Amino acid sequence: MAEEKSQSKGYKISFFIGGLILGIALTGFVVAFSLPRMMIDVQESKLGFEQTVNKIQEAAIANGWIVSKVYNIQQSLLDEGRQDIGNMRVISICKPEYAEEILLDDGRKKMSAMMPCRISVYETANGKVYIAGMNLGLMSKMFGGTIEEVMKRTSKEQEQMYAPIYK
Numbered sequence: 001m002a003e004e005k006s007q008s009k010g011y012k013i014s015f016f017i018g019g020l021i022l023g024i025a026l027t028g029f030v031v032a033f034s035l036p037r038m039m040i041d042v043q044e045s046k047l048g049f050e051q052t053v054n055k056i057q058e059a060a061i062a063n064g065w066i067v068s069k070v071y072n073i074q075q076s077l078l079d080e081g082r083q084d085i086g087n088m089r090v091i092s093i094c095k096p097e098y099a100e101e102i103l104l105d106d107g108r109k110k111m112s113a114m115m116p117c118r119i120s121v122y123e124t125a126n127g128k129v130y131i132a133g134m135n136l137g138l139m140s141k142m143f144g145g146t147i148e149e150v151m152k153r154t155s156k157e158q159e160q161m162y163a164p165i166y167k
Helices: 002-039 049-062 073-079 096-103 106-114 136-140 145-162
Strands: 040-044 066-072 088-094 117-123 129-134
Touching (some): 049 129, 066 073, 073 088
Antiparallel strands (some): 117 129
16 A cells, blocks of 8 residues: 555656656747747838838837938848849837936946847838837846836837838
């Protein structure tokens, strides 16, 4: 009888450990395959390519953002003798008060590597236009403190700015 209880206890422990390992492995698998897709937010535009690029810039300026540069990725590659990738622009925008809030502290200056905010507008071979950007709401959770607060505000503000453009 005591031997049966000992074996039963051993099976329960083995079952628990096996389940725990399987759970950890499945969680790792889900994170490894879903997180990269979640880091970039992609929305289809209801406008044409040039209209989308212009509307994003207009919305940014109207909301107190500075459009620091618009990169013509397509033209840059063509100028280097590369293949035509189709219409693609990357718009760099900055909200000075948000940047200041993060960058005043020396410990947060490393965040400048992620600044300014960038929004990509591209057209696929089937003529659809997409807007892509970092998922700042999700990314903010990795940092905490002031960085998290500013990134969350940035995320909400950008969502509101671009919502009228989304299909």
